[in-house]
Amino acid sequence: MKEKQFWNQILELAQERLTRSMYDFYATPAELIKVEENVATIFLPRPEMEMVWKKQLKDIIVAAGFEVYDTEIKTQFVLTKPEEESSTYVMDSENSNHYVASQANLAIPYSETGLKEKYTFDNFIQGDGNIWAKSAALAVSEDLALTYNPLFIYGGPGLGKTHLLNAIGNEILKNIPEARVKYIPAESFINDFLEHLRLGEMEKFKKTYRSLDLLLIDDIQSLSGKKVATQEEFFNTFNALHSNQKQIVLTSDRSPKHLEGLEERLVTRFSWGLTQNITPPDFETRIAILQSKTEHLDYNFQSDTLEYLAGQFDSNVRELEGAINDITLIARVKKIKDISIDIAAEAIRARKQDVSQMLVIPIDKIQTEVGNFYGVSVKEMKGTRRVQNIVLARQVAMYLARELTDNSLPKIGKEFGGKDHTTVIHAHAKIKSLIDEDDNLRLEIEAIKKKIK
Template identity: 95%
Template sequence: KEKYTFDNFIQGDGNVWAKSAALAVSEDLALTYNPLFIYGGPGLGKTHLLNAIGNEILKNIPDARVKYVPAESFINDFLDHLRLGEMEKFKKTYRSLDLLLIDDIQSLSGKKVATQEEFFNTFNALHDKQKQIVLTSDRSPKHLEGLEERLVTRFSWGLTQHITPPEFETRIAILQSKTEHLNYNFQNDTLEYLAGQFDSNVRDLEGAINDITLVARVKKIKDITIDVAAEAIRARKQDVSQILVIPIDKIQNEVGNFYGVSVKEMKGSRRLQNIVLARQVAMYLSRELTDNSLPKIGKEFGGKDHTTVIHAHAKIKSLIDEDDNLRLEIESIKKKIK
């Protein structure tokens, strides 16, 4: 997909390392990280990075043999060739590549032994010849169930990078980049409003812009105010819960219920481990799910300084990268809040 490049990939705290690794791979095939394994939720840019690597390689080495394929297509391709008795043709296609880009490798989980065996052999053949493999998944290698252990081990041979949802500032940058070429004037406070409504992935932001431009075109509106944006999202999604402003006390209550900590303790200054975790998670979610300023969030937590909020947000963000259990806990709390 030629539209995906490194130049139009919006970088933020949640994807900076994955982008750097992808760039390194595109500059030095199979010599830097092999395989490169990128994981994260849907709509966070994994497919974009995968294609950007392929496009960069083809720009610099036009005759490079590059193949981008969703894992599901690899499986179907394999089964078709097997049925037709054309396995040599299949092997030739995949094992003579310089770069294999496989999207959503979790689709291989739970598939028949023969399918996993063929992917294992393809992987080994390419790796032995020092050919580059890049894989994406919705979860880390160690959480890929239903896959042979030897495959999971190989997925971890190179470098594993986690992409997390874009933080508030990155969401605004994404919205600016998506709207600057449109014939509509998106006011800054409108972009901030939208960035506060959609926090989980880039596709939601793109969908919101499409909703708004449709309404603006029909109504012949040029200036996109918050009111226009709110109406457009409501009209198309008919999902008022999406565009409700989430109060910080609701976040505090849900986090408190989850961790067994009272809101009073969260607003206090006790440093017991479970209270500190709950306090930091609640601050993190207040920053991610609302467009309140840092001082306002600090005030809602018993008058804490805005630097405390920045520290809490950064701390939880880095913990999520390392701890899948915490990531799942926070996803679960988010669902309750919304």
């Protein structure tokens, strides 16, 4: 049948012309209704699609028309299908740049998307700890709702999860300005739901979230332990978007299987697509991050200063950013342009004393808190017994002594019954590796840190 041949030719040519995400967004949802008297009637479910068909695909329609019908085929776009004739609105694509009427959803103003322009893929520093998460985020931005849906990114605070969420949203809007995109922390989603529920405006809430093309939810663990109605609404929102092939991207401080206080059906859905971890940046990545953060400043950060800073903070990017802010403040007050290690050390001493008290935490306090948490005595920790729970407590305590104090490796080893410094290095590496793989251990160590500080 010529109509089918004509339409398949259009789609084939459109696939060559458009990027994958634009093809999926603009071409795939369209339908050919009929070709009559050399006019093709094409159904577009969203009015914003007309501009692409009119500007970027017009010559393709002409080419397909001559190939199949051996004549020029003009176009007429409609917003509803013929069986809904009473509410059909026709768009005159030949002579008009606007629609006669539109019942479809309008694009969301950028100011209401929740996105931050500064977060892009271009300024996201890639390292061993985040390379796969970034690759997955890029894939989603190129093949919306077809590659990984949902995409679930998890990891500790300050590692770039929010940056990636925003980068996805900004990339989509760069390629598809009409896409309906919303970034929102889970806590804000909950508050928005409760406020609409209180005001009796649930239909408005549903229309806002269920009409999106891309929903970006940050810190989904905030949904844990919330009332059944809240989880029910998110469940329904998730289902509505997913069933309509709309993209969902979630972040959390832990993997789906370790999310407690959530209905099992939600946890199951979070694992439908791809789950990807982000781990703390290694030394080289921290150097690259520091270079990126300082290259536009009016201060000269010497290479050895950056190396010093990279060695002082290794848990997350926010600590590095905070350190840079402290340093530039001191440099501004002292009217210094060249940032030496001494200037950096001065700023960090103040930061550690004021914020984390890193330099004044005694090792015996760390040993006591770790022992209390794991039910192991300090004497056992300093001994040589190789019982599993004692070994874990000993290694965690050594890890925290290395992370939270400025003591040398030999000094730390001495505090653990005269252990060699290589034992401390091994313990630190072992726990760091386990943290990357075991959410529960990471959360346990965070809990111990809070008690120590």
